[in-house]
Amino acid sequence: MMIAKFHHLAAIGCLIFSCFSYAEDTAPIRVGVLAFTHPDNVKKRWQPTIDKIAADLNRPFELFALTPSELDSDVAQGELDFLITNALTGVSYKKDFGTSSLLTLVPLRNKQPTQAVGSALITRSDRHVANFNDLKTLSAVSTDKQAFGGFQIFAGEMAHNDLNPFNDFEQLSFVGFPQQKLLSMVLNGEADIAILPTCVLENAVKNGDIAANSLKVVLTKAAPTFHCKTSSELYPYYSFSKLGKTDHRLATDVIRSLLTIKTNDQAAIIGRYDSWSATVNDSHVFKLLKQLQQWPFVTNWTSIFKSAFPWAVVVAIFLLLGYIHHLRVKRLVVLRTRDLQAEIELHTQTQKALLEQTKQFYKAQRVLLTGEMASGIAHELNQPLAGIRYLTQGCIYRLSEEQTDLKDAMTKAIQQVDRAQSTIKRFRHFCQQPSVMSECSLNQVLDETLSLMGAEFTRMQLTPEFRSETVQLTADPSLLQQVFVNIIRNALDAMAQTPEPSLSITLSKQAQHATIVFKDNGTGLTEIALERLFFPFETSKENGLGLGMIICKRIIEEHAGEIKAKNNCNKYTKQREPGLSMTITLPIKEPLND
Template identity: 45%
Template sequence: MTLMWHHRLTLLHLCTTLLLALPLSVDAKESIHIGVLAFNDRIEVQQRWQPTLDYLNQKLPSYHFQLEAVQPKQMDALMEQGAIDFMINNAVRTVQYKERYGVSQLLTVRPNSGRTPERAIGSSLIVSSDLQLGSTQQLGQMRVVSASKKGFGGYMAFQREVVDGGDSPEQLFGSLQFVGFPQNSLFDRLRSGEADVAILPSCHLELSVANGVVNPGEFKVALAQPYADFPCAVSSRLYPYFMLSKLNHVDSVVATAVAKQLLELTPESVAAKTGRYNSWTMPVDDSEVYGLLKSIQLWPFAPDWQVLAKRLAPYGLLLLVVLVLGYLHHYRVKLLVARRTTELRDEVLQHNQTQAHLVEQQNAFYKAQRVLLTGEMASGLSHELSQPLASIRYLTQGCQYRMASAQFDKEQLQLGLQRINAQTEKAQGIIQRFRGFCARPSTVNHINMRQQIEEALVLMEADVKRHQCRVQFNNQCADDVMIKGDAVLLQQVLVNLLRNGIDAMDENAAADKVVTVTLSSQACWLVVQVSDRGCGLSEAALERLFMPFETSKAQGLGLGMMICKRIIEQHQGQISAANLYPGLKIEFRLPKEEQ
């Protein structure tokens, strides 16, 4: 029993395998696609060429031939995709596809009516029988119609005649219209008077007469060319008939088999009669087609802008994307720059405000130090003022005595009053000098350093006398040497240095209390030296002399020399100190003003 079931399962598996394999053997035919351009009626093109494909399907059962009747744009797309194996086209399209896609011409259709494959298609100018047209120049005054600008057997072939005649279609034709298909509608326009001339393919008038569409003698062909062996009247050169070509990917075995079967096709066959041709023959010379394309400037003798645009479209899109990204990047950078510029402007404004505040504080600090110096010189100031005030008191008493005496001397009284006035001005001058030193505003001006030193010595005159010192001023500089700076601040430096020199000699004998001020000129510098005969400084104290809060005085703040350094550096100058053994020398340099 088990063995029986095993045989049944084996038989069932074998049957299933055979059934699955059967459809594969039936559908194993290789599909061959043959493309045909359909400029007008796709159904008409299919009806014309389908019997030829049926003939190939019958003769070559290993292949399945399919007809693709498409518009030119669709044909280009199918060829780029490799979806077409063979194609049947007119001579112009065949040459253009050969140059663009590298197709190979296999056969040429032999036409009916005794025409040869080399000279089968041209253009005919159809006019009314009573219209006389002697040259192409007369077309400028006539209304011309044609089915399509791209019609090979119509407008295109005659366009070459116009160009080779030295004219351009745009200048020659005063009125030219392309009215579309069917081409028989052009006869109706001639009958109605809407047009004077119709451009149609060669032999189209003769076929229309034979088919009863046009009455015999109703129309004629104008500007007919003398072709004795051509059965129809034609107005242009003649060109080859339809051609069969294969694409590069098609196997040569398939191409040979197709060409062999088509060459065996007879004029009596259904395929030939339906296709309106006699038979197939070997490829013919297509040099006339190249001449046509060159004359009317079509591909490959002129750029095909549509194809070029299609091929460049991806690169154009990429360029557009790059430009958009570049613009977005530029816009982003612009925003960032604008934002950063605003931030920098705010920072600069804040910095300027801070700097102005610091300068204001520094000036207040300098002024406070000047006030402090004035306070230190207060005792000298009181001594200076006591002399003129005492003189004023004594002179006033003398004047009172003279006025009370019996003998009143008016001249003596006048002299006393004048002396009182002189002492008053002296006291006022002392007060104004100290007031100016403390409260005069800081301004940058052209400065004569000799005058500044002399004014500082006048300010310090009371202190010098009080400390029983002497000041020697050694001027080695010409009077025309000027500097640019703040006179108040520079006087503050001089007063500080003179004050320190005087204080440094408190322990000296009166004969050794000498402060020397030297003014000299060295290259581009104006040099001021203030030296004393005091005890000098230690090396450690000398190194820290210009640092804040460094002082050797019991009641000093240690800010005077730091202020001097800042003021000199603010004037782009230099300041230094050195021991003289005995004494100390402070030297500062200021840049001369350019003459």
């Protein structure tokens, strides 16, 4: 039972396979032939040749007469199996679509298939054309700008002579077929010359269409084995080609069939050829194609698109990457702009805070200066007022009892002295600013002081050298900052005429105290000025009050510290060097309890 079913399935499979094989064998082979005009006439010319192949192979063949654009489209889409084209179109398809040339047509009355067709430049017998430059003053006509045997071959000749047929003729017109119409136009004076395939003039004279010696071929070239006059090199004419998809065994059978055609066969007579031969060397056709591709009339947009497409993709990728990079850079610019705006805002706030701190510092300095001035004035006024009081009291003791008026006046004078002393005391008490002690970092106070003096350093083109250890102590940071600013400003004033100013600040820490040393390379002080440095109203500045250093001394002493000054000297030779060193010593106290 199983064996019977297997045989039954095998029979069905063979039947289906045979049906597909039959369908494949009976599918018509499509052959395309190039036709510029009258496709019916072209089809009649080549149909006997195709029928001969179909009969020899016992397979259906179908012939299509196609215009150049239709043939280009069908070849590009792979809708044909074989082609019959002129040599130039054949090599163009070989280059662009990978077709393979199988056979070359052998023309009538010429056994050289490589010299089958050329271009003839035909004009009236009375016109003299000696060289290519004479063409520039002539009007020309041709059938079609894609006609191989006429216009394209002669266009290659002109290109070889550095001429462009579209620019270097006085006028160029394409008037279509039939070709005899162009001969009539030259005879009637409608055109000066006609560009036609070789043998057109000779055949017209032979058929009686044109009177002998009325027209002539000019710019002729020698062709001993060719029976017609030519104005160009000679080329192979028709070729039989296959597309890349066509089976090579089928192509072999077609070649075998075409090679059996003889001159007297019906296919050769109607096709107007002698026979078919093996494909010939078409390198000179490729050379012509290369020349013609420099001209606009042979632009193969399909080929250009295929060759340019990979480059277009590469360019598109680069443009896309460039656009992505542009977006990335734009995003980075936005982010950076935002960061810069934030930094500018922070800088503005810092400047405002620094300006406010500077104002508060100068305000505190003015208050301290007022207090010191009050102390100095009180000290200077209290002594003479005390002397006046004692002298007045002495006078009262020496007056007699009868001198009451004078005694009352002197008593009132003593009262006014007491009133003045009381006013001075209240003024001095009002101007005194109490210190606000708190735990602070001496490093931070010095850093803030250097920031506060940044503009002065820039003006002096000076970068101070700051070396420090970490020091925490209990002090009034505002008062200490006033001391540091005063010392630094005095140092900058002393270095105003120094070519290369230098300022070093050193903060060191010992067991029970911290030491700050300010060292400059300015003018220094004389011994007398150094001794009276901390005296009130002692100054070497033109507009100074002489209270700065006494204020510094009292602030440091209020912090139980000590301030000293000495001129710089070499520690080895003990010789004096430029500049002054200010040394401040502060005790390190325990932090205050809350």
